[in-house]
Amino acid sequence: xxxxxxxxxxxxxxxxxxxxxxxxxxxxxxxxxxxxxxxxxxxxxxxxxxxxxxxxxxxxxxxxxxxxxxxxxxxxxxxxxxxxxxxxxxxxxxxxxxxxxxxxxxxxxxxxxxxxxxxxxxxxxxxxxxxxxxxxxxxxxxxxxxxxxxxxxxxxxxxxxxxxxxxxxxxxxxxxxxxxxxxxxxxxxxxxxxxxxxxxxxxxxxxxxxxxxxxxxxxxxxxxxxxxxxxxxxxxxxxxxxxxxxxxxxxxxxxxxxxxxxxxxxxxxxxxxxxxxxxxxxxxxxxxxxxxxxxxxxxxxxxxxxxxxxxxxxxxxxxxxxxxxxxxxxxxxxxxxxxxxxxxxxxxxxxxxxxxxxxxxxxxxxxxxxxxxxxxxxxxxxxxxxxxxxxxxxxxxxxxxxxxxxxxxxxxxxxxxxxxxxxxxxxxxxxxxxxxxxxxxxxxxxxxxxxxxxxxxxxxxxxxxxxxxxxxxxxxxxxxxxxxxxxxx
Numbered sequence: 332x333x334x335x336x337x338x339x340x341x342x343x344x345x346x347x348x349x350x351x352x353x354x355x356x357x358x359x360x361x362x363x364x365x366x367x368x369x370x371x372x373x374x375x376x377x378x379x380x381x382x383x384x385x386x387x388x389x390x391x392x393x394x395x396x397x398x399x400x401x402x403x404x405x406x407x408x409x410x411x412x413x414x415x416x417x418x419x420x421x422x423x424x425x426x427x428x429x430x431x432x433x434x435x436x437x438x439x440x441x442x443x444x445x446x447x448x449x450x451x452x453x454x455x456x457x458x459x460x461x462x463x464x465x466x467x468x469x470x471x472x473x474x475x476x477x478x479x480x481x482x483x484x485x486x487x488x489x490x491x492x493x494x495x496x497x498x499x500x501x502x503x504x505x506x507x508x509x510x511x512x513x514x515x516x517x518x519x520x521x522x523x524x525x526x527x528x529x530x531x532x533x534x535x536x537x538x539x540x541x542x543x544x545x546x547x548x549x550x551x552x553x554x555x556x557x558x559x560x561x562x563x564x565x566x567x568x569x570x571x572x573x574x575x576x577x578x579x580x581x582x583x584x585x586x587x588x589x590x591x592x593x594x595x596x597x598x599x600x601x602x603x604x605x606x607x608x609x610x611x612x613x614x615x616x617x618x619x620x621x622x623x624x625x626x627x628x629x630x631x632x633x634x635x636x637x638x639x640x641x642x643x644x645x646x647x648x649x650x651x652x653x654x655x656x657x658x659x660x661x662x663x664x665x666x667x668x669x670x671x672x673x674x675x676x677x678x679x680x681x682x683x684x685x686x687x688x689x690x691x692x693x694x695x696x697x698x699x700x701x702x703x704x705x706x707x708x709x710x711x712x713x714x715x716x717x718x719x720x721x722x723x724x725x726x727x728x729x730x731x732x733x734x735x736x737x738x739x740x741x742x743x744x745x746x747x748x749x750x751x752x753x754x755x756x757x758x759x760x761x762x763x764x765x766x767x768x769x770x771x772x773x774x775x776x777x778x779x780x781x782x783x784x785x786x787x788x789x790x791x792x793x794x795x796x797x798x799x800x801x802x803x804x805x806x807x808x809x810x811x812x813x814x815x816x817x818x819x820x
Contacts, residue, residue, distance in 0.1 A: 365415060366723045366744040367431070368399050371456035372420035373729040391731035394419045399727075399741065404734050411741045413748045420729065424463065425482055427724075428489045435720055436493050439613065439628045440501065442756040444561070444719040446629045446711065447486055450743060451726035452736035453635030453664075460724055461485045461607075461632040462588055472586035486724075487609055487630040488585065494611065494628075495573040495581075510614040510808045513572040513580075515587045516553055516564055517605040518706055520666035523550030525605070527587035528568035547786060548706050554793050555706045561627075561718070562699070562709035564608075566793030569800060572611070584609075605663075606670070606707055607632040616808045622759035623808060629710070629719075634667045636736065670705035677708055678746055681715045685751035691716065694751065720754040723747050765805055772798025 370392055393400050398412040418427060432447075439445045449457035462468055462485040471481065471488060480489045491513070498509050515527035548555070552566040570580050591607050611628040681697050689697070698712035713719035725744035727737040776795015 365721075366413065366725055366748045367416045367418060368394075368411070368414040368725045368727065368741065368744060369418040369422075369427075369456060369460060370394060370399070370420050371459075371726060371728050375420075375456070389731050390729045391734040392727050392729045392737050401734050401738055401741075403731055409738065411745060413745045414725075418724075423482070424460065424485050424489070427460070428486055431722060432486060432490055432493070435628075435722065436490060436497065438720045438754065439494065439611070439626055440497055442613075442615065442624050442626045443754050444627045444629075444713055444757060445754075446631065446714045446719045446721045447490075447724075448629075448631035448633060448711070448714075448722070449724045449726055450633050451635055451740045452728065452733060455635060455726040455728045455733075455736075455740070457635060457724075457726045458607075458632050459485065460726060461487050461630060463488065468585045468589035472582050472589055474582060478581075487588070487632075490628070490630070491572065491581065491584070491611065494613075498573050498613075506618050508616045508618070508808055509573075510571065510804060511573040512569045512612045512614075512804070513584050514564075514567045514569045514610045514612075515584060516567050516608050516610070517591060518548065518608065518670075519605045519663060520548070521663045524548050524553035524564065524567075524706065525551055526553055526567040527590060527607075528570065528583065531583070531587045531590045549786065549789050549793075552789050552793050554790055555709060557699070557709055561713045563627075564610075564706070564710070565797040566789075569612070606634050606667075608710065614804055614808045620759070621763070622761050623765060623805070624757055624759045626757050631711070633671070633707075636668050636671050636739070666705075670707045673705055674708050674711065675743055675746070677704075678715055678743075678750065682746055682749045682751075685717070686749065691718070691751075691753060715750065717751040717753050718755065721750075721752070762805065762809065765801065769798045769801040769805065772801065774798075 373390055389403060391401060391403055393402055394417040395410070398410050398414060399417050400408050400410045402408050416431075435445045435447065447461075449461045451457050463481070463483045467481065467483050467485075468488070470476070471484075475481075476484075478492065480492050484492075494511065498511060501507065502509065517525040517527060517530075519525060549566070553564055554566050555562060555564055570583065572580055572584060588607070588609065591605065609630040611630075613626045613628070615624045615626075616622075677698065681694055684697055685694060694716040695712065695718065698715040699709040708715075714721040723744060725740050725747075727733075727740050772794045776791050776793075776798060778791055
């Protein structure tokens with residue numbers, strides 16, 4: 332099957348003549364923990380500095396032999412040589428997927444955890460790369476493209492459809508039972524973590540930010556469990572996403588993604604206002620076996636770092652405490668910048684320890700440290716520690732006014748490229764262990780106490796739902812019964 336996939340991938344890959352000036356390297360050059368750089372076409376996205384940049388045609392970032400460079404602005408040219416692959420503005424999502432995703436899809440199907448993320452300042456093309464242009468997910472949810480990937484689809488929807496096709500082929504070739512589920516969550520400070528499936532069901536899901544802050548990421552019942560390996564969110568909807576009857580649930584996932592928080596800023600007409608995680612979980616069980624193997628694929632579209640005054644206006648920053656309460660968009664941007672700073676700091680610490688010979692166990696311990704860290708950092712701990720097969724696409728704007736933000740993004744990618752990488756296949760876990768875990772979670776959910784402590788109540792409720800979900804998954808994967816419809820995790 333993998334041999335046939337390789338032939339198919341080669342057939343749809345762009346030729347080197349059609350590649351960028353730097354070029355798309357072959358899959359053999361892909362070492363797993365890699366950082367791509369993608370240059371956004373000048374003026375794309377409209378609004379603010381993008382619109383003004385397209386008027387005079389000057390560029391601040393260019394691809395060249397040996398890497399990517401920041402030019403102009405009266406300063407000496409700066410070159411970043413670490414990226415093995417620089418995707419020029421002429422390259423589309425089809426070429427990007429064909430070159431870098433088949434290996435990761437295969438690894439996921441074989442039981443390796445995979446993380447794919449897009450990083451960069453606001454408006455640099457991250458969401459376009461991960462999901463596609465504005466409105467594409469809403470059109471997909473309406474059935475405009477059927478079961479085929481639209482040419483504009485980004486890495487996530489294209490990967491989902493590819494995985495479903497490969498799973499169906501595997502079912503025809505072996506007796507192994509597979510169950511693929513999907514969840515989608517927004518990480519925000521203003522609203523708390525949001526179950527995007529539930530949000531999509533609300534008629535008034537305009538994506539507008541609330542007029543008050545919540546201060547607790549689990550306020551909506553979507554909480555992070557740092558005791559699991561790897562740390563994981565629980566409390567959100569998890570639904571089956573493949574199989575002959577799952578076409579509707581795929582459309583529901585597209586609809587969920589389409590309701591993500593977006594807003595115009597002083598820099599771009601459309602900008603994502605939250606970190607968006609789409610989780611695919613694959614359960615595999617061979618008949619006669621007493622174990623299940625679980626692998627996770629995380630598609631992560633990070634909210635962009637912002638120049639707050641440019642994005643929200645200079646008045647938003649005066650009297651910061653009151654400004655945060657009166658300007659939720661400003662405060663969300665501030666919190667996003669803080670979370671990305673914490674991620675960068677932890678990544679630098681882990682990369683330094685790796686260069687000094689720290690063990691894999693030590694790197695895992697270092698990947699997140701305190702209970703006060705944003706949920707973003709623990710969710711990416713496997714990438715930091717090198718346990719997951721990871722790819723980051725550093726998106727940069729070609730607009731000259733964004734040179735400083737492009738410089739910061741390229742520096743982030745450089746540190747990422749130094750992380751140790753040793754992805755491993757997830758071990759099979761005995762059914763009795765999984766059933767005991769489910770019973771433990773259900774019992775925790777039934778535990779009384781905590782008084783009026785809203786956090787305690789939310790955690791217990793989410794744990795109980797997670798236990799009941801796991802029971803249903805185990806029943807479905809070990810028997811002929813299906814796993815019907817969306818349910819709370």
